[in-house]
Structures are given as structure tokens and as C-alpha cells.
Amino acid sequence: MNSNPLFITGGAGFIGSALIRQLIAESDWHIVNIDKLTYAGNLESLAMLSNNPRYVFSQTDICDRTALDRLFAQHKPAGVIHLAAESHVDRSIHGPADFIETNIVGTYTLLEAARAYSSSLPKAQADEFRFHHVSTDEVYGSLGANGLFKETTAYSPNSPYSASKAASDHLVRAWQHTFGLQVLVTNCSNNYGPYQFPEKLIPVVILNALQDKPLPIYGKGDNVRDWLYVDDHARALRMVFEHGTAGETYNIGGHNEKTNLEVVDGLCTLLDELRPRSDGKSYLAQKIFVADRPGHDRRYAIDATKIGRNLGWKPQENFVSGLRKTVAWYLDNDDWIQHVISGEYRNWMKQNYSNRESS
Numbered sequence: 001m002n003s004n005p006l007f008i009t010g011g012a013g014f015i016g017s018a019l020i021r022q023l024i025a026e027s028d029w030h031i032v033n034i035d036k037l038t039y040a041g042n043l044e045s046l047a048m049l050s051n052n053p054r055y056v057f058s059q060t061d062i063c064d065r066t067a068l069d070r071l072f073a074q075h076k077p078a079g080v081i082h083l084a085a086e087s088h089v090d091r092s093i094h095g096p097a098d099f100i101e102t103n104i105v106g107t108y109t110l111l112e113a114a115r116a117y118s119s120s121l122p123k124a125q126a127d128e129f130r131f132h133h134v135s136t137d138e139v140y141g142s143l144g145a146n147g148l149f150k151e152t153t154a155y156s157p158n159s160p161y162s163a164s165k166a167a168s169d170h171l172v173r174a175w176q177h178t179f180g181l182q183v184l185v186t187n188c189s190n191n192y193g194p195y196q197f198p199e200k201l202i203p204v205v206i207l208n209a210l211q212d213k214p215l216p217i218y219g220k221g222d223n224v225r226d227w228l229y230v231d232d233h234a235r236a237l238r239m240v241f242e243h244g245t246a247g248e249t250y251n252i253g254g255h256n257e258k259t260n261l262e263v264v265d266g267l268c269t270l271l272d273e274l275r276p277r278s279d280g281k282s283y284l285a286q287k288i289f290v291a292d293r294p295g296h297d298r299r300y301a302i303d304a305t306k307i308g309r310n311l312g313w314k315p316q317e318n319f320v321s322g323l324r325k326t327v328a329w330y331l332d333n334d335d336w337i338q339h340v341i342s343g344e345y346r347n348w349m350k351q352n353y354s355n356r357e358s359s
């Protein structure tokens with residue numbers, strides 16, 4: 001076991017919190033969660049760890065170099081898994097500035113802090129220090145009816161979000177090539193599961209359905225996404241961080257291609273079974289087709305052969321089992337949902353949290 005902790009950035013978000021819960025439950029790692037707590041950061045998703053001695057939270061912006069330097073000097077991490085980002089395509093269309101700032105400038109600032117720290121270490125330790133950048137398949141652009149994204153697929157990002165993630169991927173690669181920082185990059189398909197903020201398709205549909213609101217489907221609903229259950233992504237991230245080859249990219253995907261219409265219909269059918277509407281009608285009646293997203297990518301699909309072959313990873317959930325677990329979680333966790341809807345989740349730290357540092 002490494003006695004130095006692991007830095008997780010963006011650990012109060014959807015995937016970061018799943019990764020931290022999993023690492024605390026299934027490994028010996030000590031975790032320092034570095035998160036600015038934007039609207040997407042929710043410490044209620046980590047409430048069960050607030051007194052755990054292997055977990056520390058620091059409310060820090062990854063654009064703040066002074067604060068990052070202080071954290072590196074204080075905790076001497078064995079590595080960083082970098083998830084902090086602005087992550088929602090629709091928001092990037094309405095306001096790209098935060099995406100440029102956090103995803104590009106923030107990643108650059110974190111890389112520089114990591115480089116300064118690792119170059120202060122004795123050579124053997126510096127060679128072991130790893131910077132794992134968590135990215136998206138959206139950097140590859142859009143597929144037609146056939147084909148899969150491979151690690152060798154040329155970058156062709158279409159949205160401000162995917163362009164900012166592509167830029168950060170390039171910076172990370174350059175920091176290895178030029179400065180010798182030991183980096184890993186993973187590009188993953190669409191995640192779903194518990195604790196996802198209700199701006200992404202699956203939680204929007206579940207929450208709107210339960211509140212008797214319309215279920216908005218962009219365009220004709222025939223765009224295709226390749227869905228991966230979030231705990232499977234977290235398992236893949238741990239495997240790549242611990243066993244991947246520095247300098248390499250790994251694609252992560254669920255082999256679960258679905259049209260958006262199939263996803264919405266599947267959710268309505270599950271809700272009809274698990275929480276039927278009081279008037280006896282199906283939730284399908286709440287579907288509406290709305291104006292398409294500008295520049296909407298047609299299809300994403302991942303070839304995950306490399307991570308399977310080299311590291312032995314494969315998803316444990318299929319879409320049927322994962323979607324059922326997800327709907328059941330939202331039905332069982334009304335407090336989490338109500339606090340997100342009311343905005344109360346943003347005060348949670350002030351009221352409840354002891355295990356934190358301020359930067």
C-alpha cells in the first residue's frame with residue numbers, strides 16, 4: 001500500500017463522488033478531494049464519508065495555483081486523478097467561458113502544480129508519480145451509422161465542451177512528451193447512475209416524470225449514445241491509474257448503444273412498474289419533442305478492446321440492470337433530490353461537515 005494519498009479533483013461531482021465512495025470501500029487509498037463546489041458539486045453525495053479518517057475535502061479551484069502548491073506540499077500525493085470540469089454540453093453552448101477557464105486553464109494550472117511537485121521529488125519517486133486525466137469520447141466528434149471510436153481515432157470535437165476537453169487532453173499529452181510528467185488519459189462514453197445532477201438526460205427524465213412535467217426529447221430522439229454505469233467507469237479508472245502504462249490513452253465504454261428515444265421509453269416503462277402514475281396512464285404520455293441542440297452529435301460508440309485486453313476490465317452492468325438500479329436509487333433517495341431541487345444542497349457543508357480543509 002502507498003502511504004501517500006491520492007488527489008481526486010472534482011470529487012463532489014457525479015463520477016468523482018462514485019470513484020471516491022468506491023476507493024474508500026474497496027481500496028486502502030487515502031483520498032484528498034479537491035473541488036471548487038460549483039453548482040455541480042454536491043457534498044451530500046459523500047455524506048457517508050464526512051467523518052472517515054481516510055478522506056479529506058478541500059474546497060479549492062483548480063485555477064488557483066497558490067492553493068494547489070500548498071496542497072501538494074502539505075499532502076505529498078502519490079498521484080492525481082483529475083475529473084474537475086464543466087461537463088454539460090448544453091451549458092457550454094449557452095456560456096462557454098467557464099469551460100475554457102476550468103477545463104483548459106484549470107487543467108494547465110494543475111499540470112504545472114503537479115510538474116513542480118514531481119520535479120521536487122527524488123527521481124525514483126518522481127517516476128512513480130502519475131497524473132491521470134479523465135476525459136470524454138466526445139473529443140472524437142460524431143460517428144455515422146457505422147464504426148467505433150478507437151484510441152487512434154483523430155480528434156474532431158464539435159461543441160465548446162468537447163473542444164475544451166480535447167484541448168486539455170492535448171495539454172496533458174504535451175506535459176509528458178516535453179516535461180516527462182507520467183500521464184494517463186482515459187476517454188469514456190456517457191455515464192449514468194445514482195447521484196447524477198438533473199441536467200443530463202437520464203436524471204432529467206426521471207425527475208420530470210415524477211413531477212408530472214414534460215420529458216423533453218431533442219430533435220427526433222434518434223441520436224445514439226453508448227451508456228456506461230458510473231460504478232463500471234470508476235472501476236476502470238482505478239485499474240488504469242494503478243496498472244495502466246504511462247503515456248497511454250484508454251477508451252472506456254459500455255457496449256450499450258441506445259437512441260435517446262429508447263432510453264426515455266425504457267425509463268418510462270420502469271417508472272410505470274416501480275412508481276405507477278396515480279391516474280393509471282403511462283409516463284410515455286409525458287414525452288414531448290423539442291427543438292434540437294445546435295450542432296448535436298449524431299452517434300457516439302466506443303471500442304473498449306484495449307482496456308479489456310491489456311488490463312482485464314469489462315463492465316459488470318448491462319443497460320437493463322444499470323437502468324433499473326438507477327431508477328430505484330432515485331425513487332429511494334427523495335431527500336437528495338429535494339435538496340437539489342430546492343438548492344439546499346449548496347448549504348450542506350456549512351451545516352454538517354467536519355472533515356474539511358479550507359484553502
Ligand code: NAD
Nearest residue numbers: 010012013014015036037038040041061062084085087191
Ligand atoms: P460533474 O459536472 O458532475 O462534476 C464536476 C465537478 O467538478 C463538480 O463537483 C464541480 O464542483 C467540480 N469543478 C468544476 N469546476 C471546478 C474548478 N474550477 N475547480 C475545482 N473543481 C471544479 O461532472 P461528471 O459528470 O462527474 O464528470 C467528471 C469528469 O468526467 C469530467 O472531466 C467530464 O468531462 C468527464 N466525463 C464525464 C462523462 C459523463 O457522462 N458525465 C463521460 C466521460 C467523461
Ligand code: TYD
Nearest residue numbers: 089190199200201202204216217218223260
Ligand atoms: P446529455 O445527457 O446532455 O449528454 P451528452 O450531450 O454529453 O451526450 O445528453 C444525452 C443525449 O440526450 C444527447 O443526445 C442529448 C439528448 N437530450 C435530450 O434529448 N433531452 C434532454 O433534456 C437532454 C438533457 C439531453
